[in-house]
Amino acid sequence: MTTDITHADYPRFEAYLPVECAAPISGRPSARLIVGKTRFVSAAGLEILMPETLPLRTPMTVRVAQGDPLRAHVVWADQGTPTPAGTRVAHGVLFEQPVDPALVKQWVYRGERQAYARVPIRFPVEYGQAGTAGHGTCTNLSRGGMFVATREPAPPGSQVALTFNLPNLSHTFSMLARVAWMHRDETKPETTSGMGVQFLDPKPAEGALIDALVDRLCSEMSLALDSSPPTTPSH
Known part of the structure; x- marks a missing residue:
């Protein structure tokens, strides 16, 4: 294995992508398949969220977003994080040979596209901006942000401090966000104002936690579409 390459030698980028890890089974010739999700990617390796903890230096073959298999091994493992889909453990995985930076750009591009997949959901949101406080309702959520329906949206470009709880979770989220756009039309009260x-x-x-919830809701929406009866064209 290559030992003189580290994650610090290459810039890393946040990208949530599906990944398949084929790891050996002790005493057996076959490998077992572990399905996870990347959190950070680089030319040197990946940070992967997995449903179990693997020992350090575990060799494996990884496939990111159904791409070509890459040989790698585990260099660190973190503590587990509870999510709506179960506990997920972050692992640092180092490639045996660095990959082409162009491939990393493809991963980042895919991750950015998936980050903006929106799911409909409703829960209360409190926000603060420039010493003022407001409240509203999240009506759709993505890995990268949300839409907050409110009568007093903050102006585009401003920063707001968000506080909210996801459905069925006791954890209170507190995070900063930037207002990308807002909508308020006082001449049309029937339209939803918000940001x-x-x-x-x-x-x-x-x-x-947000990533796991969005994944679960996306899967439920896909199953609902797959199980819906086909429409019959009218004559």
């Missing part, structure tokens, strides 16, 4: 906000550097544990 689209982008999360600013959420805590890793809170990001994992």
Whole structure:
């Protein structure tokens, strides 16, 4: 294995992507498949959230977003983080050989696209901006932000401090966000006023909780679409 390469030698980027890890089983010739999700990617390796803890130096083959297999090994493992999908453990995985930076750009691009997949959901949100406080309702959520329906949206470009609880979770989220856009039309009271906000550097544990919830809701929406009966064209 290559030992003179570290994660610090290459810039890393946040990207949440599906990853398959084939790790050996002690005493057996076959490998077992562990499905996880990347949290950070670089040319040197990955930070992967897995449903179990693997020993240090465990060799494996990883496939990011159904790409080509890459040989790697575990260099560190963190404590588990509870999520709506169960406990997830962060692992540092180092490639045996650095990958092409162009491949890393592809991963980041895919991660950015997935970060803006929105799911409909409703829960109360409190926010503060420039010494004033307000409240509203989140009506859709993504890994990168949310839309807050409120009668008094903050102006675009401003920073707001958000406080909220996700459904069925006791943890209270407190994070900064930037107002990307706002909508308020006093001439049309029937339209929903509010603001689209982008999360600013959420805590890793809170990001994992949001990510797991969005994943679960996306899966439920896909199953609902797959199980819906086909429409019959009218004549």
